[in-house]
Amino acid sequence: MTRLTASPGLDLFFRSSSASLFVRPQMAIEYPRRRPPLHNDPLDMDGHDAHSDPYQSDDDDDDSNSDTSDAVVEVSADEFPGYFQERGGRLFHSHGRSPYPLPVDAEEHQRQNGLNQLLRRLIGDSSVGPVRELLVDAPGEQRRVLDLGTGTGEWVLDMAREFPRVRFYGVDIVPIATRYPPPNVTFEMHDIAEKFRYDSGSIDFVHARSISMAIRDYGGLLPEIARLLRPGGLFVSNEWARSPVMLDGSDIDIHAPSTAEFFRAVRDTLRERRGIPTIAHKIPELLQDSGHFTNVSSCPFFMPTGPWHEDPGLRELGRENRDMVELYARSMRAVLIDGPWAAQADTLIQGCINESWRVPGLGLLYHTVHARRR
Ligand SMILES: C[S@@+](CC[C@H](N)C(=O)[O-])C[C@H]1O[C@@H](n2cnc3c(N)ncnc32)[C@H](O)[C@@H]1O
Known part of the structure; x- marks a missing residue:
């Protein structure tokens, strides 16, 4: 692992990034460590004048879902470098078990933050699913x-502004979210392949966006998500299909052969070298088959790549998404140079970037799914 102070590039990253005071678990996680917080629990209701402060929650700091409980400690400044490693001039996570292959540096922050905005415009809201219904304020109940x-936590921050009385937790293996989250947000170090510290049935809404490269066995994650959710709680998954498409269904290999080839190489290398399958379109079935969820509802969205759409809003979306595709292609170099397509990596990347400007009808599918805990 490279010491961050040795590299001017990485110094710049730390100065320009919003590396955060995250919390991490204090000890090996066992649960339940304490009495689970119950909805409609009279013990959570006494003495709270929650309406006097827009960010005041009904949360009891003395439960294991609290960011001030003894279950977590703050990540100190000198621990930060240990979460990162440098390769080829880019910064990656240093987690031993996560297969996640993309960098986590300033360029990737730009991509994550940019996509957060674009996806809100594409979907027309911060999330699919009955989120408002679920997060409705009810006296004595902490949502x-x-x-x-x-990642950079932008989705959480947007939601936390919109729902100031709801308590939000964002977990990642690298501390790249803001240093100064609002009081209803906790960013936390956690590997999603591990059991969570939160009590069973204590979460109303679990949200997952673009995590399909963070975990090899997406289906294996579902029992733990189900454990965390209260009955009737909501799970929302959002994943990109790693296959470009033409809006009219015509053959991508004819209209955008370089883009098709680039994504083929990405899928092959992720599967062969990292054990990461292409999963986006299979998540509804995984949810059904798990037996833990009901009301499984899926909806794919078409995101244009490039400024070709006749609708002005979608044309602007396509123009901005083109920049995201370019950042993605450049970040994917780290994957491609490690596999059977290594010799062609730069040609594939450049071909994908070139076509993103000039193929009318080109786009990507964004799969969204929402389901309720049984
Ligand atoms: C493509 S980014 C998506 C970030 C965010 N969800 C968004 O949509 O803006 C994937 C994130 O997953 C994180 N990640 C990778 N492996 C993980 C793991 N095992 N547990 C938790 N987070 C992980 C990465 O560090 C990265 O921030």
Whole structure:
């Protein structure tokens, strides 16, 4: 692992990034460590004048879902470098078990934050699913939302502004979210392949966006998500299909052969070298088959790549998404140079970037699914 102070590039990253005072678990996680917080629990209701402060929650700091409980400690400044490693001039996570292959540096922050805005415009809201219905304010009930693989945490921050009385948790293996979250947000170090510290049935809404490269066995994650959710709680998954498409269904290999080839190489290398399958379109079935969820509802969205759409809003979306595709292709170099397509990596990347400007009808599918805990 490279010491961060040795590299001017990485110094710049730390100065320009919003590396955060995250919390991490204090000890090996066992649960339940304490009495589970119950909805409609009279013990959570006494003495709270929650309406006097927009960010005041009904949460009891003395439960294991609290960021001030003894279950967590703050990540100190000198621990930060240990979460990162440098390769080829880019910064990656240093977690031993996560297969996640993309960098986590300033360029990736730009991509994550940019996509957060674009996806809100594409979907027309911060999330699919009956979120408002679920997070409705009810006296004496603390609503809790958990975001898996939160990254720069922009989704959580948007939601926390919109729902100031709801308590939000964002977990990741690298501390790249803001240093100064609002009081209803906790960013936390956690590997989503491990059991969570939160009590069973204590979360109202689990949100997962673009985590399909963070975990090899997406289906294996579902029992733990189900354990965390209260009955009727909501799970929302959002994943990109790693296959470009033409809006009219015509053959991508004819209209955008370089883009098709680039994504083929990405899928092959992720599967062969990292054991990461292409999963986006299978998540509804995984949810059904798990037996833990009901009301499984899926909806794919078409995101244009490039400024070709006749609708002005979608044309602007496509223009901005083109920049995201370019950042993605450049970040994917780290994957491609490690596999059977290594010799062609730069040609594939450049071909994908070139076509993103000039193929009318080109886009990507964004799969969203929502389901309720049985
Ligand atoms: C593509 S980014 C998505 C970030 C965020 N969900 C968003 O949509 O903006 C994937 C994130 O998953 C994180 N990640 C990778 N492996 C993980 C793991 N095992 N547990 C938790 N987070 C992980 C990465 O560090 C990265 O921030």
